[in-house]
Amino acid sequence: xxxxxxxxxxxxxxxxxxxxxxxxxxxxxxxxxxxxxxxxxxxxxxxxxxxxxxxxxxxxxxxxxxxxxxxxxxxxxxxxxxxxxxxxxxxxxxxxxxxxxxxxxxxxxxxxxxxxxxxxxxxxxxxxxxxxxxxxxxxxxxxxxxxxxxxxxxxxxxxxxxxxxxxxxxxxxxxxxxxxxxxxxxxxxxxxxxxxxxxxxxxxxxxxxxxxxxxxxxxxxxxxxxxxxxxxxxxxxxxxxxxxxxxxxxxxxxxxxxxxxxxxxxxxxxxxxxxxxxxxxxxxxxxxxxxxxxxxxxxxxxxxxxxxxxxxxxxxxxxxxxxxxxxxxxxxxxxxxxxxxxxxxxxxxxxxxxxxxxxxxxxxxxxxxxxxxxxxxxxxxxxxxxxxxxxxxxxxxxxxxxxxx
Amino acid sequence: xxxxxxxxxxxxxxxxxxxxxxxxxxxxxxxxxxxxxxxxxxxxxxxxxxxxxxxxxxxxxxxxxxxxxxxxxxxxxxxxxxxxxxxxxxxxxxxxxxxxxxxxxxxxxxxxxxxxxxxxxxxxxxxxxxxxxxxxxxxxxxxxxx
Numbered sequence: 001x002x003x004x005x006x007x008x009x010x011x012x013x014x015x016x017x018x019x020x021x022x023x024x025x026x027x028x029x030x031x032x033x034x035x036x037x038x039x040x041x042x043x044x045x046x047x048x049x050x051x052x053x054x055x056x057x058x059x060x061x062x063x064x065x066x067x068x069x070x071x072x073x074x075x076x077x078x079x080x081x082x083x084x085x086x087x088x089x090x091x092x093x094x095x096x097x098x099x100x101x102x103x104x105x106x107x108x109x110x111x112x113x114x115x116x117x118x119x120x121x122x123x124x125x126x127x128x129x130x131x132x133x134x135x136x137x138x139x140x141x142x143x144x145x146x147x148x149x150x151x152x153x154x155x156x157x158x159x160x161x162x163x164x165x166x167x168x169x170x171x172x173x174x175x176x177x178x179x180x181x182x183x184x185x186x187x188x189x190x191x192x193x194x195x196x197x198x199x200x201x202x203x204x205x206x207x208x209x210x211x212x213x214x215x216x217x218x219x220x221x222x223x224x225x226x227x228x229x230x231x232x233x234x235x236x237x238x239x240x241x242x243x244x245x246x247x248x249x250x251x252x253x254x255x256x257x258x259x260x261x262x263x264x265x266x267x268x269x270x271x272x273x274x275x276x277x278x279x280x281x282x283x284x285x286x287x288x289x290x291x292x293x294x295x296x297x298x299x300x301x302x303x304x305x306x307x308x309x310x311x312x313x314x315x316x317x318x319x320x321x322x323x324x325x326x327x328x329x330x331x332x333x334x335x336x337x338x339x340x341x342x343x344x345x346x347x348x349x350x351x352x353x354x355x356x357x358x359x360x361x362x363x364x365x366x367x368x369x370x371x372x373x374x375x376x377x378x379x380x381x382x383x384x385x386x387x388x389x390x391x392x393x394x395x396x397x398x399x400x401x402x403x404x405x
Numbered sequence: 406x407x408x409x410x411x412x413x414x415x416x417x418x419x420x421x422x423x424x425x426x427x428x429x430x431x432x433x434x435x436x437x438x439x440x441x442x443x444x445x446x447x448x449x450x451x452x453x454x455x456x457x458x459x460x461x462x463x464x465x466x467x468x469x470x471x472x473x474x475x476x477x478x479x480x481x482x483x484x485x486x487x488x489x490x491x492x493x494x495x496x497x498x499x500x501x502x503x504x505x506x507x508x509x510x511x512x513x514x515x516x517x518x519x520x521x522x523x524x525x526x527x528x529x530x531x532x533x534x535x536x537x538x539x540x541x542x543x544x545x546x547x548x549x550x551x
Contacts, residue, residue, distance in 0.1 A: 340422075342469035344444045344530060345413075352409045361445040374445035374467050403413060404421070404470055 007295070008384045010035045021354025024392045029174055029202060029333055029380030030358050031224045034288075038227060041287035042280050052276055054253055068279050071286025072269075075234050078289045079219065080210040086242065088235045088269040089282050093201035094124040096220035096235035097168070099272065100197050101128040103248035104218070104241065105166055111137035113165040116194070118156070118180075119145040119370050120173040123363040125199045129168060138165065145370055149176045149325020157188060164194040171209070171219075172202035175362040175378065176325035177308075177333025179207065186216045195241070201225050201233075205288075206304060206331050206382075208297040211236055223281060228288035232281030235272075242268040249274040300383050304332040307381045307390060314394040315379075320401055324376050332381030335362075338397060340405045343375040349403060350377075353396035411520030412527070413470065416478075421470035426480035428463045437541030439533045446472055446530070450537045457488050464534055471527050475518060476534035482512040488542050495535045502531045 008014055011033045016023050025033060045067065051060035053068050069084075076084040090096045105115070115129045119142055133140050141164070144155035151169075160167065167189040172179050186196040197218040203209050205226030211219060218241075223232040237245075247254055247265055251274030256264040265271045292300075311334050315321045320339035338346050347359035358378045361368045368374060379393055433451035440447050448466040452459060462480035483491050498515055500506030504522035508515060521531045 342444075342467075342473075344446075344469035344527075345471070348412070348524065348527065349409060360443060365445070368445065374447070403409070404418060 008386070010037070011384050012036055012039070014384060018351065018354040018356075021352075022392075024353075024355045024389045026379040026381065026385065026389060026393060027356045027358050028382035028385075029177075029225070029378065031230065032205065032227050032382050033384065034229065034284075035227055035291050037291055038229065038284050038287045042229060042284040045280050045283045050280075053279055054270070064279055067283045067286070068277070071282040071289075074286045074289040075221075078209075078292065079204070079221075079234075079236055080212045081236055082212065083239060085268050086211075086236055086239050088237065088242070088272045089277050090233050090235050090272075091231055091278070092222040092224070092233035093199055093220040094128075094222075096218075096233055097125055097197065097199060098128045099235055099248055100218050100220075100237070101132045103245050103272070104195070104237075105129075105132050105138075106135055107246065109133075109136035109138040109165060112163060113138040114141050114159075114161070114163045115139070115166045115168065116141045116143060116156070116159050116164050117167075118143045118151055118169045120149070120151070120175065120178060120364065120367050121168070121170055122174050122199065122201070123365070124201075125168055125170060125197075126366070129166075142366075143169075145178075145325075145367065146327075148327045149173070149178045150327040150329070151178065151180050151185075153181070153184075156185065160188055160192050160194065162192055164189070164192050166197060167194045168197040169199065170202065171198050171200045172206065172331045173325075173333070173364075173367070174202045175333075175364040175367050175376070176327070176335045177202075177331040177380070178325065178327045179203075179329040179331055181329075182216065183214050186214055190215075202331060202333075205292055205300075207301055217241055223285040223288065226285075226288055227291055228285035229281045232278045232285050234285075239268065242272070245272075247271050247274065251275040253277075295383060303383055304381050307385055307387065308332045308334065310387050311379060311381065311390040311393065314390050315397065318394060318397055318401070320405055321397060324371055324373070332385075334379045334381075335376045336379075337373065337376055338400060338405065341400050343377045345404055346377050346397065346400045349400040350393070350396045353392065353399060355393055355396045357393070408520075408523075412524055414517045414520065416514070416517045417474040418470060420474040420477040424464075424473055424477040426463050426477050427465060429465060430461045430463045433461075433463075435541040435544060437537040439537030439540070441472070441529050441533050443529060444469065446533065448472065448476060448534050448537055450476070450534060450541050452538065452541055454488070459483050459486050459488070459491060462538060464537075468533070469530050471518075471521065471530040472533050475531045478514050478517070479534050479538065482514060483538070491542060492539060495539055498535060499532060502528050 049063040053065040144152040219236040224230040254274040324335040343359035430451040453461040464476040502521040
């Protein structure tokens with residue numbers, strides 16, 4: 001962790017105090033802080049290159065188009081997609097999943113078809129499927145989660161049948177950090193002829209993600225959870241599937257020709273990017289990808305796993321603290337409860353100590369019910385955190401117990 | 406930075422840990438369920454009326470210290486009040502916790518929630534039981550603080 005300070009220095013928002021306490025940011029699963037290079041890329045775009053893309057013949061438009069398409073190439077390389085056309089820019093993972101649900105699933109689903117998800121999904125990987133079930137008459141099946149927070153693979157296999165049309169699951173659980181065996185799950189889905197959709201919002205920027213290795217059909221990401229800006233994310237889709245699909249929104253940039261009699265769709269990926277996109281966001285995301293690559297996933301995984309183990313030890317040594325769903329294969333997410341102190345109160349008291357965590361149901365109500373909880377506290381780690389941050393977390397939790405426990 | 410001690414006054418933590426009015430009014434004349442989707446809290450409030458006067462208020466459910474203490478002290482101050490008075494007190498209480506009013510014309514005990522105004526994220530906690538009791542009195546079953 002020798003270069004930890006250098007890393008933290010490149011994130012300007014981390015250098016502030018909350019009241020008189022140093023900010024300890026442990027809410028990266030909600031959104032990561034942004035390195036200076038990402039902020040600079042967005043500023044520089046607006047200061048020098050701002051123009052609309054894919055249409056102008058003037059210099060600024062060409063520069064903006066190039067930067068936007070370079071960002072697509074960067075994401076494609078990071079995710080090891082086979083070609084950059086497999087990357088569609090969207091608002092975030094939520095929009096990516098909704099795109100698949102509406103543009104891919106809805107036209108092919110009918111009564112008798114099944115969509116398989118898991119108990120640990122974020123609402124964004126539940127509700128789009130409920131909507132499409134309502135629209136088509138398909139039904140939703142839910143694979144169980146074990147007590148340690150890992151997926152019950154037997155339950156998953158059992159529910160995977162010849163009727164399963166789509167299988168959708170998180171790569172990493174946002175609420176408890178479980179890393180799912182997605183390559184195996186995608187292979188199982190393929191065996192029954194089902195299409196796999198992976199919610200990768202919590203994975204990219206933490207663990208290596210390779211489309212060629214995983215061999216999933218769709219993969220959704222959010223830029224702001226991987227050091228990029230909000231309002232931008234990507235949907236990866238296998239080229240052949242994207243080619244088959246109809247557009248989901250109509251507008252400019254997604255057509256080749258328009259007349260009142262007939263309109264011809266543009267090629268993939270532009271077919272799915274109607275209207276002026278979030279150009280600055282994509283460019284910022286491209287810079288975030290470069291930052292991740294310069295840091296390297298090996299160092300990232302090692303740092304976060306060390307901190308995860310350290311943070312679990314810190315919290316477990318406090319009487320009254322219970323870890324929730326601390327599985328063996330876990331990303332840097334620590335979910336916990338404090339005996340006698342409601343998570344909401346823990347959150348307020350921790351904030352007073354300068355420690356930012358998330359409290360509540362983490363948009364994963366079914367998972368909370370699975371653990372008989374209405375809410376938890378969640379500390380989530382990123383590359384810029386240090387063991388000192390987790391020491392602060394521990395002492396702030398002790399303060400909460402002293403006040404209300 | 407606002408002082409935490411202003412939020413978690415002794416009376417608040419005492420009522421949070423040892424609520425006096427938890428349970429179900431038996432028999433009850435009206436019932437309401439309140440949800441705070443932000444934190445997943447849920448409260449069920451039951452009220453026993455005699456004519457238009459509140460004889461008993463009880464609450465049940467999971468909640469943070471602020472919402473539990475607020476529900477308990479609400480029950481305490483509403484007993485013996487008319488439905489109209491209850492609504493007037495709620496209006497004043499809402500103004501107090503959102504910083505739009507003072508505790509001058511409110512039952513004394515509610516002044517302990519003055520500190521909530523410095524914690525806007527906690528206003529919903531302090532008002533959940535109140536929204537629920539008013540909805541119950543109005544004959545509405547479900548309310549949400551959203």
